[in-house]
Amino acid sequence: MRKVAVIGVGLHRYGKWDNITSYSLAKEAIDGALETAGLEWNQIQSGWCGHTGLGITAGARIFMRYGKTGLSITNVENASASGSYAFRGAYLEVALGEFDIALALGIDKRHKSLFKNPRNPNKFRRPSPIIQKFAQDARKHMEKYGTTVDQLAMVSVKNHYNGSLNPYAQFQEEITIEDVHNAPMMDNPLTILHCTSTSDGAAACILASEDMVKKLGISKPVWISASVSKSEFDPKQDSRDITAVTAREAYKKAGIEPSDLGLVELHDAFTIEEISVSELLGLCPIGEGGKLLEEGATAINGRIPINTSGGLLAMGHPIGPTGIGQVSEVYWQMRGEAGKRQIPNPPKYALTQMIGFGGTCLIHIFSR
Amino acid sequence: MRKVAVIGVGLHRYGKWDNITSYSLAKEAIDGALETAGLEWNQIQSGWCGHTGLGITAGARIFMRYGKTGLSITNVENASASGSYAFRGAYLEVALGEFDIALALGIDKRHKSLFKNPRNPNKFRRPSPIIQKFAQDARKHMEKYGTTVDQLAMVSVKNHYNGSLNPYAQFQEEITIEDVHNAPMMDNPLTILHCTSTSDGAAACILASEDMVKKLGISKPVWISASVSKSEFDPKQDSRDITAVTAREAYKKAGIEPSDLGLVELHDAFTIEEISVSELLGLCPIGEGGKLLEEGATAINGRIPINTSGGLLAMGHPIGPTGIGQVSEVYWQMRGEAGKRQIPNPPKYALTQMIGFGGTCLIHIFSR
Numbered sequence: 194m195r196k197v198a199v200i201g202v203g204l205h206r207y208g209k210w211d212n213i214t215s216y217s218l219a220k221e222a223i224d225g226a227l228e229t230a231g232l233e234w235n236q237i238q239s240g241w242c243g244h245t246g247l248g249i250t251a252g253a254r255i256f257m258r259y260g261k262t263g264l265s266i267t268n269v270e271n272a273s274a275s276g277s278y279a280f281r282g283a284y285l286e287v288a289l290g291e292f293d294i295a296l297a298l299g300i301d302k303r304h305k306s307l308f309k310n311p312r313n314p315n316k317f318r319r320p321s322p323i324i325q326k327f328a329q330d331a332r333k334h335m336e337k338y339g340t341t342v343d344q345l346a347m348v349s350v351k352n353h354y355n356g357s358l359n360p361y362a363q364f365q366e367e368i369t370i371e372d373v374h375n376a377p378m379m380d381n382p383l384t385i386l387h388c389t390s391t392s393d394g395a396a397a398c399i400l401a402s403e404d405m406v407k408k409l410g411i412s413k414p415v416w417i418s419a420s421v422s423k424s425e426f427d428p429k430q431d432s433r434d435i436t437a438v439t440a441r442e443a444y445k446k447a448g449i450e451p452s453d454l455g456l457v458e459l460h461d462a463f464t465i466e467e468i469s470v471s472e473l474l475g476l477c478p479i480g481e482g483g484k485l486l487e488e489g490a491t492a493i494n495g496r497i498p499i500n501t502s503g504g505l506l507a508m509g510h511p512i513g514p515t516g517i518g519q520v521s522e523v524y525w526q527m528r529g530e531a532g533k534r535q536i537p538n539p540p541k542y543a544l545t546q547m548i549g550f551g552g553t554c555l556i557h558i559f560s561r
Numbered sequence: 562m563r564k565v566a567v568i569g570v571g572l573h574r575y576g577k578w579d580n581i582t583s584y585s586l587a588k589e590a591i592d593g594a595l596e597t598a599g600l601e602w603n604q605i606q607s608g609w610c611g612h613t614g615l616g617i618t619a620g621a622r623i624f625m626r627y628g629k630t631g632l633s634i635t636n637v638e639n640a641s642a643s644g645s646y647a648f649r650g651a652y653l654e655v656a657l658g659e660f661d662i663a664l665a666l667g668i669d670k671r672h673k674s675l676f677k678n679p680r681n682p683n684k685f686r687r688p689s690p691i692i693q694k695f696a697q698d699a700r701k702h703m704e705k706y707g708t709t710v711d712q713l714a715m716v717s718v719k720n721h722y723n724g725s726l727n728p729y730a731q732f733q734e735e736i737t738i739e740d741v742h743n744a745p746m747m748d749n750p751l752t753i754l755h756c757t758s759t760s761d762g763a764a765a766c767i768l769a770s771e772d773m774v775k776k777l778g779i780s781k782p783v784w785i786s787a788s789v790s791k792s793e794f795d796p797k798q799d800s801r802d803i804t805a806v807t808a809r810e811a812y813k814k815a816g817i818e819p820s821d822l823g824l825v826e827l828h829d830a831f832t833i834e835e836i837s838v839s840e841l842l843g844l845c846p847i848g849e850g851g852k853l854l855e856e857g858a859t860a861i862n863g864r865i866p867i868n869t870s871g872g873l874l875a876m877g878h879p880i881g882p883t884g885i886g887q888v889s890e891v892y893w894q895m896r897g898e899a900g901k902r903q904i905p906n907p908p909k910y911a912l913t914q915m916i917g918f919g920g921t922c923l924i925h926i927f928s929r
Binding site for chain 1: 562607613617618620621622624625628629630631632633634635636637638639640646649650653654656657658659788790791792793794795796799801803806917918919920921
């Protein structure tokens with residue numbers, strides 16, 4: 194197995210972009226990734242496209258319009274984790290030696306399709322089953338562990354603060370705990386500001402083999418130390434949690450402990466998710482995620498910053514791009530290039546976690 | 562890079578299966594693959610699902626209904642080559658050592674969607690752009706190389722004969738050259754019997770690492786010697802043909818010459834394709850594909866049998882499954898288990914070629 198690094202990233206700001214074509218979104222992300230890596234398009238040997246709503250052969254349509262160079266093209270889809278799986282596909286090929294340089298693209302136009310937009314209450318006269326599920330999770334967590342509504346709201350406040358520092362975020366306005374409490378109620382205790390918003394966007398990463406990193410003279414590559422993919426277990430036979438199991442295997446592969454992490458980008462489609470996932474990743478004991486947050490440990494200048502990008506709550510959730518957007522944040526933070534939201538000591542290790550609706554989980558660990 | 566073998570295959574017969582659910586189609590293919598390999602579902606560590614029309618998270622819905630074992634799940638789509646790319650994904654993971662046993666599933670219900678059904682002339686009052694393109698290719702080939710309409714028709718006759726010997730084929734009736742000539746004309750010189758039919762179906766393969774092949778005591782594994790993926794070149798800058806380039810790289814990786822092949826399963830959506838692809842794969846000089854066929858070289862008992870399964874023309878073309886159906890045929894033929902259509906000397910090397918509409922090409926080479 195060859196070592197593989199991320200050597201370039203690019204994004205189109207997430208948002209509602211009715212008048213921008215999918216191709217234009219993708220082009221801006223690919224342009225950015227190529228520019229960061231200092232590469233030309235004809236040096237890309239393989240392109241993976243993660244999307245959920247652009248129809249068949251989306252990757253071929255985008256990549257071949259960008260330039261017909263003969264590169265390998267593969268489309269992948271795993272709901273919210275589509276971009277993450279595109280990234281994993283590119284990683285597999287480069288690690289195996291099939292290619293030296295590969296690109297992963299996440300692209301979607303989702304602000305008015307697939308999932309109803311939880312930021313638009315008119316679309317939610319009745320709470321959707323997804324929100325009901327997470328509202329129930331929140332109520333259970335509060336009852337069992339004493340997590341408070343304030344703590345849940347503080348996830349959104351923190352992530353919106355981070356988003357206010359991220360030029361690619363859909364939501365760049367700070368909010369207060371009161372704002373969260375006073376927003377329209379979706380399903381108790383989750384108001385609309387506890388929920389992500391689906392959006393439009395694009396994100397791209399370029400991956401390269403160790404030999405190619407040297408050959409190209411890339412400074413500060415961000416290495417991929419683990420890529421672990423799982424799906425849910427049958428609760429009747431196996432009570433293990435998919436995220437906890439995936440994380441343990443990823444830590445083992447990367448040879449690190451949770452305490453080594455300096456950044457975690459995780460799937461915060463709902464505030465309760467950030468709290469429970471922080472526990473399942475081993476960042477704190479089970480039940481203490483609310484406390485971890487309230488202590489400030491997960492803030493940009495905390496012990497273990499979470500979702501410095503703004504996360505799904507504030508950076509936004511265009512679905513296909515989301516997982517690659519997480520990698521972009523890791524890339525910038527590890528290289529000390531995250532601008533106003535830079536973690537004071539750029540992380541030595543970082544983790545990205547994405548859940549695909551329907552039961553898949555993908556975790557990547559990065560090192561520098 | 563680890564050696565990877567195909568150790569089990571399963572199919573649901575291709576056809577028009579209005580009253581059979583996607584899950585039932587998939588289950589029959591997975592059941593067959595597990596039975597052939599002598600494995601239980603909980604031994605499958607990763608599942609790749611290639612499809613074009615089952616909506617998001619199709620693989621998760623199918624695999625997790627089959628059994629929630631925690632296996633990794635990835636959906637891929639590359640038009641007609643979707644199944645082939647699912648196979649490649651499983652291959653990449655096993656070759657890299659991410660998993661020891663992986664399953665690739667191709668599944669679709671396409672007999673009345675996506676492409677109009679060329680076997681139902683009522684649906685084609687005007688020829689579709691795809692048929693027009695291949696009819697033009699046929700006319701050019703005839704004009705430039707003297708290929709005859711009889712030779713084109715003989716592709717369909719041969720493949721329908723092969724299909725008549727394949728219990729999984731959609732079309733199991735022999736036809737004559739006259740039948741082909743007298744069938745409804747789609748676009749000169751292609752009558753409807755020169756064209757494939759989209760269909761419903763499922764196909765599954767199980768792949769395992771060399772160590773696992775030994776551990777399981779698998780007899781007669783079919784090894785994967787090359788997996789090469791490309792997309793089209795810009796005709797203004799690069800006149801190379803995608804299939805020819807992909808094939809050359811695959812031969813090099815496998816360390817063989819075209820003359821070493823004992824079986825080729827290729828993308829014969831139209832009769833002209835089988836003739837031109839046989840040339841591009843180097844099975845005969847350019848322009849002599851018609852002659853190669855007329856001499857009987859591509860028949861089951863010929864020098865280089867092509868599409869012994871019946872190919873897309875007679876086995877059918879459910880899209881997602883098609884590429885994995887090709888691998889199944891290779892598996893049976895190499896193991897001497899192809900029944901009435903068995904090649905007298907089971908091939909030592911075989912090749913599968915699939916084109917994904919939109920410009921992708923994927924070639925696999927197998928050895929025993």
